[in-house]
Amino acid sequence: MDAVIKVEGLRGGWDRLPVLDGVDFRVMEGEILMIVGRSGCGKSTLMRHMLGLIKPWAGRILFRGIDVWSNPDAMLNARRRWGVTFQSGALLGNLSILENVMLPLREYTDLTEREMITVAFSKLETVGLAEFATANPMEVSGGMQKRAGLARAMALDPEVLFFDEPSAGLDPVTSAKLDNLIKSINRSLGTTVIIVTHELASIFAISDRVIMLDAETRGIIATGTARELRDGSTDPRVRAFFRRNVGEESD
Amino acid sequence: MSGKLEYDEPRVVIRGVLADTDVDYVRNFFRRYRSRILDSGRLVVDFRDSPGIDSVTAVVLQGFCNELRRAGVRVSFENTPRSVMEIFESLSKFESAASDFKNRVSLGETLEFIGRSWYEMASTVAGLGRFLLETLGAFLQVLLTPMKIRWHMILYYMEESGYKAVPIVATLNWLLGVVLGYQAGYQMRIFGAENFMPTLLAYSITWEIGPMLAAVLVAGRSGSAYAAEIGTMKVREEVDALRVMGFDIFNYLVVPKMMALLFVMPFLVLLANISGVLGGMVSGMMFLDLPAGTFVSKLGGAVIPLDILWGMLKSVVYAVIISTVGSYMGMRVRGGASAVGRATTAAVVMSIFMVIFADAMLSLLFVHIRPGLSF
Numbered sequence A: 001m002d003a004v005i006k007v008e009g010l011r012g013g014w015d016r017l018p019v020l021d022g023v024d025f026r027v028m029e030g031e032i033l034m035i036v037g038r039s040g041c042g043k044s045t046l047m048r049h050m051l052g053l054i055k056p057w058a059g060r061i062l063f064r065g066i067d068v069w070s071n072p073d074a075m076l077n078a079r080r081r082w083g084v085t086f087q088s089g090a091l092l093g094n095l096s097i098l099e100n101v102m103l104p105l106r107e108y109t110d111l112t113e114r115e116m117i118t119v120a121f122s123k124l125e126t127v128g129l130a131e132f133a134t135a136n137p138m139e140v141s142g143g144m145q146k147r148a149g150l151a152r153a154m155a156l157d158p159e160v161l162f163f164d165e166p167s168a169g170l171d172p173v174t175s176a177k178l179d180n181l182i183k184s185i186n187r188s189l190g191t192t193v194i195i196v197t198h199e200l201a202s203i204f205a206i207s208d209r210v211i212m213l214d215a216e217t218r219g220i221i222a223t224g225t226a227r228e229l230r231d232g233s234t235d236p237r238v239r240a241f242f243r244r245n246v247g248e249e250s251d
Numbered sequence B: 001m002s003g004k005l006e007y008d009e010p011r012v013v014i015r016g017v018l019a020d021t022d023v024d025y026v027r028n029f030f031r032r033y034r035s036r037i038l039d040s041g042r043l044v045v046d047f048r049d050s051p052g053i054d055s056v057t058a059v060v061l062q063g064f065c066n067e068l069r070r071a072g073v074r075v076s077f078e079n080t081p082r083s084v085m086e087i088f089e090s091l092s093k094f095e096s097a098a099s100d101f102k103n104r105v106s107l108g109e110t111l112e113f114i115g116r117s118w119y120e121m122a123s124t125v126a127g128l129g130r131f132l133l134e135t136l137g138a139f140l141q142v143l144l145t146p147m148k149i150r151w152h153m154i155l156y157y158m159e160e161s162g163y164k165a166v167p168i169v170a171t172l173n174w175l176l177g178v179v180l181g182y183q184a185g186y187q188m189r190i191f192g193a194e195n196f197m198p199t200l201l202a203y204s205i206t207w208e209i210g211p212m213l214a215a216v217l218v219a220g221r222s223g224s225a226y227a228a229e230i231g232t233m234k235v236r237e238e239v240d241a242l243r244v245m246g247f248d249i250f251n252y253l254v255v256p257k258m259m260a261l262l263f264v265m266p267f268l269v270l271l272a273n274i275s276g277v278l279g280g281m282v283s284g285m286m287f288l289d290l291p292a293g294t295f296v297s298k299l300g301g302a303v304i305p306l307d308i309l310w311g312m313l314k315s316v317v318y319a320v321i322i323s324t325v326g327s328y329m330g331m332r333v334r335g336g337a338s339a340v341g342r343a344t345t346a347a348v349v350m351s352i353f354m355v356i357f358a359d360a361m362l363s364l365l366f367v368h369i370r371p372g373l374s375f
């Protein structure tokens, strides 16, 4: 299997606050990779570096062998092939849900209005929101906003799907449904998926591989499948993360 | 449930649980018995009938105990439940930290604060400059590829910032024209010079007051709206979402606003000038026995095309200032909803400041391009 994204020697953070130091990992074609760790360990920061929202202090982020920060075209090319769903959905409040999904189509394709609407509806259908197409994003629930965000992220059939905290703010059932949706997209379209989360249930449900970050080391402290990390790790921080949560779950 | 205090020298017995609603009661109680406690030199706070205490009342109680201790009173606690002990312990741990906190504003720090705010001001202006350059870059790029112009957005902002501002700009300038005409005419009449009022009024309105008032109104209406719109999008990660979808933020969010203002501002200024002069005409008719015909013929002899053009030219500068400052303040928003509020205020204050500053510069530099008035 090939690496779609390679992160090499990444150092970064906010303004003058260092968060990550020496982060190296690969994202393989077609896998679901989960970036996990305790609150404040830098998961969202890492994702923002990868998405090109904040510039890394050092190191490279390679998408299919090309450093996305090397020039604006590389970044634009990567972004056209990536889909991103933000924690809040981040739908534009002045557009309807349908128009939100049409946004990338409008920007990047020469489809006619009718064709764009058709594509947008089929994406909304995938996430089960076709009947809410004309609603304003603010009029639907948080879970629906996330699904609409997912539909928008999928509008151009991305090669890589990024997802920040899919389960945050959702009840366990809705969250599990969203997980299944992500999994089925991954399996049927072969989309590579990168998810930031600290929800153990979804880690065990759908991840192929997990990397765990830690605030103190400012880097990766463990890599492997969810089961390997839970049962095989001797690192007390990894054990605490996986055991404590598991313990709470069985309570 | 609320508690009661009883004084039984040297004891203060607490009955029930002192709740946060009892703060005034506790304060009054200690004020009343303060001198008696000081005289006796001893205080025993007795919790035998009290199972607990709110931290809000506890901090007040502790304050009094510390004050009495400093005055030489021996203070002790009795029958204190474990939970209450813990509250007092945790409070006393932070008490000294809290007083350090309050005393922190020293002279050096004040100076540092002033220095920092100047520094922040300077960096804001520098950031604004960079932002303007980037916007102009995107602007030129859009002009080179006209398919990329977002006409529907420009039309939307033209309606919001231009068309909808018509009533207020017209009304306020008319009113100001009336007042100015009256004031000027009233004073000039003393020299029998009220016939010069139309010329003077038209000059001051077209060169200064009309453009300025229009700009201030647009800054208040639209500069703030731009900052709020972009700021809210920033807070809700919408701006990030646009960026990762590969949208050029300047092209998508900033350029349409600037273009719209560039289109509408000259006409708003024209409107402001016309309504101001009309106001002056009305006041001439009503207060100075100056018939409309005379007024118009006076104007005809005095007003030159440059008077009308100059305000419209200046308004182009104002349009750039207002749209850039509004968008920049919105873009700078970080954090939550309150940051959006601060950004809108900052946008209005900053753009009015810069509009007046630019006006002063332009007037100083170009005052001589206007041939002398012919009355």
Ligand SMILES: Nc1ncnc2c1ncn2[C@@H]1O[C@H](COP(=O)(O)OP(=O)(O)OP(=O)(O)O)[C@@H](O)[C@H]1O
Pocket: A014, A017, A019, A037, A038, A039, A040, A041, A042, A043, A044, A045, A046, A198
């Ligand atoms: N907008 C920001 N500006 C400045 N510092 C930030 C900002 N966002 C996060 N940080 C800092 O970066 C560090 C890592 O935060 P980050 O949001 O990446 O953590 P996280 O792993 O995503 O946590 P969570 O699970 O709570 O979302 C923290 O120390 C935080 O204070």
Ligand SMILES: [Mg+2]
Pocket: A043, A044, A045
């Ligand atoms: Mg996060």
